[in-house]
Amino acid sequence: MPSKTGTGDPPGSAGNFALRIPDGEDRPRLVCDTCGFINYVNPRVVVGTVCTWRERILMCRRAIEPRTGFWTIPAGYLEEKETVMDGAKREAREEACADVDLDSVLSIYTVPRISQVQIIYRGTLRSPDVAPGPESQEVALLTWDEIPWDDIAFPSVHWALNHFREVRELRSFPPFANPEGETGDRRPGETRHPGQ
Amino acid sequence: MPSKTGTGDPPGSAGNFALRIPDGEDRPRLVCDTCGFINYVNPRVVVGTVCTWRERILMCRRAIEPRTGFWTIPAGYLEEKETVMDGAKREAREEACADVDLDSVLSIYTVPRISQVQIIYRGTLRSPDVAPGPESQEVALLTWDEIPWDDIAFPSVHWALNHFREVRELRSFPPFANPEGETGDRRPGETRHPGQ
Numbered sequence: 530m531p532s533k534t535g536t537g538d539p540p541g542s543a544g545n546f547a548l549r550i551p552d553g554e555d556r557p558r559l560v561c562d563t564c565g566f567i568n569y570v571n572p573r574v575v576v577g578t579v580c581t582w583r584e585r586i587l588m589c590r591r592a593i594e595p596r597t598g599f600w601t602i603p604a605g606y607l608e609e610k611e612t613v614m615d616g617a618k619r620e621a622r623e624e625a626c627a628d629v630d631l632d633s634v635l636s637i638y639t640v641p642r643i644s645q646v647q648i649i650y651r652g653t654l655r656s657p658d659v660a661p662g663p664e665s666q667e668v669a670l671l672t673w674d675e676i677p678w679d680d681i682a683f684p685s686v687h688w689a690l691n692h693f694r695e696v697r698e699l700r701s702f703p704p705f706a707n708p709e710g711e712t713g714d715r716r717p718g719e720t721r722h723p724g725q
Numbered sequence: 726m727p728s729k730t731g732t733g734d735p736p737g738s739a740g741n742f743a744l745r746i747p748d749g750e751d752r753p754r755l756v757c758d759t760c761g762f763i764n765y766v767n768p769r770v771v772v773g774t775v776c777t778w779r780e781r782i783l784m785c786r787r788a789i790e791p792r793t794g795f796w797t798i799p800a801g802y803l804e805e806k807e808t809v810m811d812g813a814k815r816e817a818r819e820e821a822c823a824d825v826d827l828d829s830v831l832s833i834y835t836v837p838r839i840s841q842v843q844i845i846y847r848g849t850l851r852s853p854d855v856a857p858g859p860e861s862q863e864v865a866l867l868t869w870d871e872i873p874w875d876d877i878a879f880p881s882v883h884w885a886l887n888h889f890r891e892v893r894e895l896r897s898f899p900p901f902a903n904p905e906g907e908t909g910d911r912r913p914g915e916t917r918h919p920g921q
Contacts, residue, residue: 544762556804563760566740572803573767574842607768608752612835613842614902634900637830637844639808646770646809646844648833703897704830706810 544568572644576616577604579693580629582654585670586690589624591682592666599682602689603627604647605664617650625668626660629653636692636705638685640713649689651696684713740764768840772812773800775889776825778850781866782886785820787878788862795878798885799823800843801860813846821864822856825849832888832901834881836909845885847892880909 544566546559551567559568579602580587588600603624607616614631621627629652638647659668669675673694681687692705707713740757747754747763755764775798776783784796799820803812810827817823825848834843855864865871869890877883888901903909 544757544760561740561760561762564740564757564762566757566760566762566764568762570805571767571769572805572807574770607842609766609768609840610837611768611840612837612903613833614835634830634833637809637833639810641806641808644805644807646803646842648842701899704900707808 570644572639572646574607574613574616575604575645575647576607576613576620576650577602577647577689578617578621578629578631578650578652579635579689580621580625580627580652580654582657582670585657585672586676586693587621587625587627587654587659588669588671588676589661589665590667590669591664592661593664596682598666599680600677601682601686602649603629604649613648614650617648617652621652623662624665626658626662627668628655630655633702634704635696636689638688638705638707638713640685642712642714645713647685649685651693684711684715766840768835768842770803770809770812771800771841771843772803772809772816772846773798773843773885774813774817774825774827774846774848775831775885776817776821776823776848776850778853778866781853781868782872782889783817783821783823783850783855784865784867784872785857785861786863786865787860788857789860792878794862795876796873797878797882798845799825800845809844810846813844813848817848819858820861822854822858823864824851826851829898830900831892832885834884834901834903834909836881838908838910841909843881845881845888847889880907880911 544561545563546561546568548557549560550557551560587603589603590600591597603621605620607613617631618629621629631650631652633651635649635651657670661668688708696702741759742755742757744753745756746752747756783799785799786796787793799817801816803809813827814825817825827846827848829847831845831847853866857864884904892898
């Protein structure tokens with residue numbers, strides 16, 4: 530899903546915002562000098578799934594920014610009043626027309642720079658019938674060796690795939706966190722796409 | 726931490742908000758008719774810990790609304806640019822002056838009505854020196870039988886304590902989700918406090 534809010538300037542160009550500490554608070558918030566609105570910004574939750582059909586992993590080629598044309602697992606922002614598991618299933622449906630059963634929590638990652646918490650599940654497809662939704666150019670069921678490793682959209686997609694592989698044969702396991710020292714930011718060399 | 730935003734009306738009384746579907750979107754958002762600001766609201770992340778010192782569990786009696794005077798585990802909203810684990814440790818420090826090491830993810834709960842995702846850890850205190858922070862009336866290290874079960878602040882605190890007990894002796898386990906059929910809302914009979 531596209532980034533819509535909250536990790537810096539408020540969304541849209543409207544409003545007349547200044548950064549100040551509101552009364553009774555301990556940290557600066559964006560306050561609109563026109564209408565007095567306080568823009569409380571909190572980290573956002575991304576929910577996603579490493580989905581398999583037998584030995585194959587469902588991958589989606591992004592049709593939207595950021596990272597159009599790069600590959601990811603089905604994942605996106607949790608919506609209001611949605612459970613995390615419902616959100617993960619909705620994203621698989623929206624991005625790959627996929628019907629998935631979740632079996633365990635694979636990982637909880639944080640990307641602090643953009644205030645993103647990612648909750649990633651391990652799941653199995655109910656059928657191999659998948660197709661690109663509006664946010665995907667292409668979807669595919671790929672073996673490990675077929676995954677386009679040089680064209681992965683985000684570091685956390687690498688993490689999720691590799692963590693998935695580590696526990697593939699395990700029925701029960703504790704969730705992974707970020708790999709040691711990793712923040713989830715792409716390195717400059719990885720930014721090959723125009724406009725990125 | 727107090728509730729500050731985002732699960733209905735925008736925070737504060739400023740702004741002139743109407744609910745409408747912005748261009749290119751698929752669901753209604755609050756838009757300010759005065760300045761054009763779009764109030765994107767996303768679920769918020771609560772991070773918390775069931776912390777122990779030997780056989781005793783750290784509990785905090787709330788000094789703030791909602792549920793002032795009721796007991797909880799140290800937990801609160803994740804802040805911007807903070808990892809989930811750092812957030813959980815910060816909350817233990819703020820609410821109970823406690824220094825905690827996290828050892829595993831106990832549970833991931835969702836309370837859909839208020840769009841809250843709760844990530845709860847299991848942790849151990851580095852010392853039994855705990856004291857109430859500004860948001861706690863009192864803190865205590867309690868045995869299971871000493872926990873004031875009738876005065877627990879929220880259903881998810883019950884869940885976390887009981888889930889903790891189930892895995893207390895296990896080194897490694899998958900995280901729990903909401904108990905079957907539970908949404909995290911308090912039942913009317915549980916609402917005994919004036920103003921709640």
